[in-house]
Amino acid sequence: xxxxTQSPTHLIKTRGQQVTLRCSPxxxxxxxxxxxxxxxLGLQFLLWYDEGEERNRGNxxxxxxxxxxxxxxxxxxxxxxxLEDSALYLCASSLVPGNSPLHFGNGTRLTVT
Amino acid sequence: QQQVKQSPQSLIVQKGGxxxxxxxxxxxxxxxxxxxxxxxxKGPALLIAIRPDVSEKKEGRFTISFNKSAKQFSLHIMxxxxxxxxxxxxxxxxxxxxxxxxxxxxxx
Numbered sequence: 001x002x003x004x005t006q007s008p009t010h011l012i013k014t015r016g017q018q019v020t021l022r023c024s025p026x027x028x029x030x031x032x033x034x035x036x037x038x039x040x041l042g043l044q045f046l047l048w049y050d051e052g053e054e055r056n057r058g059n060x061x062x063x064x065x066x067x068x069x070x071x072x073x074x075x076x077x078x079x080x081x082x083l084e085d086s087a088l089y090l091c092a093s094s095l096v097p098g099n100s101p102l103h104f105g106n107g108t109r110l111t112v113t
Numbered sequence: 114q115q116q117v118k119q120s121p122q123s124l125i126v127q128k129g130g131x132x133x134x135x136x137x138x139x140x141x142x143x144x145x146x147x148x149x150x151x152x153x154x155k156g157p158a159l160l161i162a163i164r165p166d167v168s169e170k171k172e173g174r175f176t177i178s179f180n181k182s183a184k185q186f187s188l189h190i191m192x193x194x195x196x197x198x199x200x201x202x203x204x205x206x207x208x209x210x211x212x213x214x215x216x217x218x219x220x221x
Contacts, residue, residue, distance in 0.1 A: 004156070035213075042119075042202060043157070043215040056212055090156050101147065102213065104156030 002027065004105035006091050012111045013081050021076040021108045025093030031055075032074040033094070033102060034066060038087040046089075049074055050097045078110075086112045116140050117205050119216025126221065132190040134219045136203035139184065143205040147213070148177065148188050151200045160201070161188070190221075197221060 005024045013019050025032050034046040045058035049068035063079040072093075078085055088109050092102040118137045126132045138146075144165055149157035163170045163177040163186065170177045176189040190197055203216040 035215075040217065042217040043204075043213070045212045045214070048212070058212065092156070101159040101162065104149075104158065106154065106156045 004091055004093050004103055006089075006105040006108050008108060009106070010109045010111075012113065015081055015083060015112055017081050018077065018079045019081060019110060021078075021089050021091075021110070022073065023076070023091030023093075023105060024073045025091075026095075026103055029093035029095050029103070030072055031094045031097045032068055032072065033092045034074070034076050035090045035092065035104075036060075036087045037090055037107070038084075043090065047076070055097075081112045083112050086110060116214045117203060117216045119203050119219060121219060122217070123220040126190075126193045128193060128195060130193050132188075132193045132197070132221055134188045134201055134203070134221075135185065136187065136205075136216050137183075137185045138205050138214075140205070140207075140214075141184070142207050143214075145206050145208050146177070146179065146186050147204050147206075148175075149202045149204065149215075151202065151218075157202060193221075 007022045031050040033048045035043040037043045047066050048056040052068045066076045068074045088107040090107045092104040116139045147162035148160045150160045151157040161172050161175050165181050174191045179186045200218045200220050202218050204213045206213045
């Protein structure tokens, strides 16, 4: 069984630019979650999508947004990039919506210069 | 607001020794407490989890101890091995609400 896949693995952007990160959940999983892992801050919950709908959102500004497609894959969009957006962005999926365990991908490392 | 406090930040243990990582939470509504293990370049992987209706759960060399009254839980790694070198995160959530709140991690 293929795990959660994310692309790209690394990305370098300039402050003010926009970025799109992609995630494909484990086959059969309908819920997708996005977390930000900044250095020294642990993992911070960003967004939860299930069946194409946003179900929950963490304490992040509106320039962080996303969507889930009919095949349950997901995109995370970040507009007007700031230096502090530099982090590892992790996507996870779960079999039962709103219930753990979460299966994480290996993340996208975003560097904003 | 950090709702799960994890300590220590880093830990060095001899091969064969016991590693202990502690977490404390504030929200009494939390009812699910997982531990994740993360190797460099990889995403976190679920190691072991506990619900508040039990005080201890053991899976192989890994044991979670849970103290509901103190709002604390800990991970014990027995007979620590070089392959256990990783970053460990505790987390907490309310079942049905997938907003996992993570500790800041312990590098073992």
